[in-house]
Amino acid sequence: MSKIPYKIYLSEDELPTQWMNIRPFMKELPEPMLNPATGKPCTKEDLLPVFCEDLVDQELNVTDKYFDIPGEILDFYKMYRPSPLIRAYTLEKALGTPAKIYYKFEGTNTSGSHKLNSAAAQVYYAKKQGLTHLTTETGAGQWGTALSMACAFYDMQLKVFMVKVSAQQKPHRKAVIETYGGLVIPSPSDTTEIGRKILENNPGTGGSLGCAISEAIEVATHTPDCRYVLGSVLNHVLMHQTVIGLETKKACEKYDINPDIIIGCAGGGSNLGGLITPFMADKISGKNDIHFIAVEPASCPSLTRGKFAYDFGDTGKTTPLMKMYTLGSGFIPSANHAGGLRYHGMNSVLSKLYDDGYFEARSVEQTKVFEAATYFAKCEGTLPAPESSHAIRVAMDEAIKCKETGEAKTILFGLTGTGYFDMTAYQAYHNKTMTDYIPTDEDLEKGFATLPDLCALK
């Protein structure tokens, strides 16, 4: 065993050359996607008008444990990966905890987050298929930024439907996407049928991820050589993110680090899933007993307060149905919620694993999140994204518990990105104008009322 440095950097030779598909490792598979028109499991043909072919194959594959990462994607990854696994020595000292805290830091690329891992892959496959245009949605802007970077690299045209309230609050996020050549359209917009319909029914709405997805899909299916790509929720996206977990596991093995707890923030689930996949596969087969914790915002609590049900992925109800923890596709988090993690549902594999008791979920309020973010920034130097700071909050809570019990647990969390474009929220926290919001049961019931009636579909 080597001495553990502050930052563990694997070499390029140690970069994983395969992604890991968690499904073949599961004792029971998640229920399949359903075609809402037939009520039957989605076929490849159902999905091809919307998604790239290779990605559909990955999405539907429940048997192959590993997928080779194409050389071109590996070359792209080498521009910014492997990412460092960092020992939070200063944070540990400041907390006075006997716990050892590590974080896998995905913010070292300019897109500023882990989203680039899937963006690089998805754009590569689109190019390979001979496509020329892509559409997508973005909320906080991390996914739109990452995708515009990848599209610049592969010379693809990109149209990004950006949740209107985010586009207004974050003009600089928009500017970054435009610098990389992406076209940003605040959503809902009058450029799509579904957008016009949403605007008619909800004049003055600030939009939501669900609306933006509907618009992006409409354009993708009505434009030649164009497909829609998504930054989270789907299984192939989660699989691309396993490069995070595979690197983390390799670094842990190299330096004999044995995590007792692994923590990730959870929106659509791709970063959490990507981080924990290789460890979870071992847990399923009894090789470890790691305590996994998903952390979500109290204002958008799909795992902790949602229903495990079939639901649409978008507000316009145009996507296949997925069995997932969901607040209903009509749920929109309250406007005071800063940053991402605002999706109404959760990746279906994670939903199944959660339902089967393989991990814990916690929800935290945003002032507590920004308190942790600021504390972390002062200790460790890195200014974390609000999303990532959900994981920091719980990592700190667990480290403080260790201080009380005297246990020297090893806590590992995913630091998915940086908060450079979230200074308005940081400033609100600093000025004490930031507020919390926990949806009432009545708020949630309104969301649940938008869940589809499966019987009516058939």
Add this chain to the structure above:
Amino acid sequence: MSKIPYKIYLSEDELPTQWMNIRPFMKELPEPMLNPATGKPCTKEDLLPVFCEDLVDQELNVTDKYFDIPGEILDFYKMYRPSPLIRAYTLEKALGTPAKIYYKFEGTNTSGSHKLNSAAAQVYYAKKQGLTHLTTETGAGQWGTALSMACAFYDMQLKVFMVKVSAQQKPHRKAVIETYGGLVIPSPSDTTEIGRKILENNPGTGGSLGCAISEAIEVATHTPDCRYVLGSVLNHVLMHQTVIGLETKKACEKYDINPDIIIGCAGGGSNLGGLITPFMADKISGKNDIHFIAVEPASCPSLTRGKFAYDFGDTGKTTPLMKMYTLGSGFIPSANHAGGLRYHGMNSVLSKLYDDGYFEARSVEQTKVFEAATYFAKCEGTLPAPESSHAIRVAMDEAIKCKETGEAKTILFGLTGTGYFDMTAYQAYHNKTMTDYIPTDEDLEKGFATLPDLCALK
């Protein structure tokens, strides 16, 4: 020789443990700082009311070739260093050049720039001296951000005088500094005597680095246990930045990379000096024949159009006099200039080396700089700071020349930081509202008119 990876990361064990003082390597020393009250070389005692003692010792030392980096500073460095030396494979391919392009990337820490290298050192020495407060100035905001991070780490109180126009244009830069606990005061302010005087004489002024320095020094000299720290220009700051050049040289030697050209952007000179110092020492002794190029904005051309003369470091004419290339302490770059590199003078050692013909200087217009920045971002993923993009511009120009001549030169440049907080400028470039400005000879004459009359001082 090992295969050259995309990113060369030295290990923590390879982090330099000494800074390098270029002066003992020079054939002729630069002229000393003068005390404007006496016209005689500054003594240690002259400087102690303003600066920390260890930093004064470093500033005045012209004989010791190396200074040990204290363990505490090394520990801080290990949180984000060694920084990567990156091969710009994608940029080379896009340009179709036979040149090999490398960049030393200092933007991987949250402060987003190389400034942290000196901030970490300066705050450490202040703490060691038993001080509790520091003051400084910041223009584009990189230095203020870095210093606030270091002050958070060492638990020091910090007051940052931020050039007013920058504070207004970059509220998020201000928010970052505040997140790390620094107090930001737009300059000129009514909190200092010199600030009130400047406001009286120039109502409505947007301020300048020179004004902000005057205010910060006034507060430092009127507050108990407080000193002033500076982010560039001075020799000790440049010396702290030699960690960049020493890492670069070590990486080059490890992978048998032999730069023909080394390029750095030049404002006060600390990053350029830090990058080239170890290579320059070899050049002085005849061990290499590297072509060094300093790149400055056409709107603030201290090397290419300034005078080599004794001048004050600040607008209020309160600092010692330094023999340097200068536009006059009254020179203020035109308001359309985006980003940093707006200081009227240049580090005295670099000024001397330039005067002695050891390197070339070029000035570039900002639309050309942002053209290069955008091109680089699309190729290499990283969104560069406007300051750093001056070096990118010239690196690309040189690589294009190689394409024309067929020469496979090795070009190395310093990428000092990221442009996350410069999106307003990027947007102006994108929207074609960005303009260039080259000062007329008359503009420059007005600046030169503010140069001190040395005879009158004695």
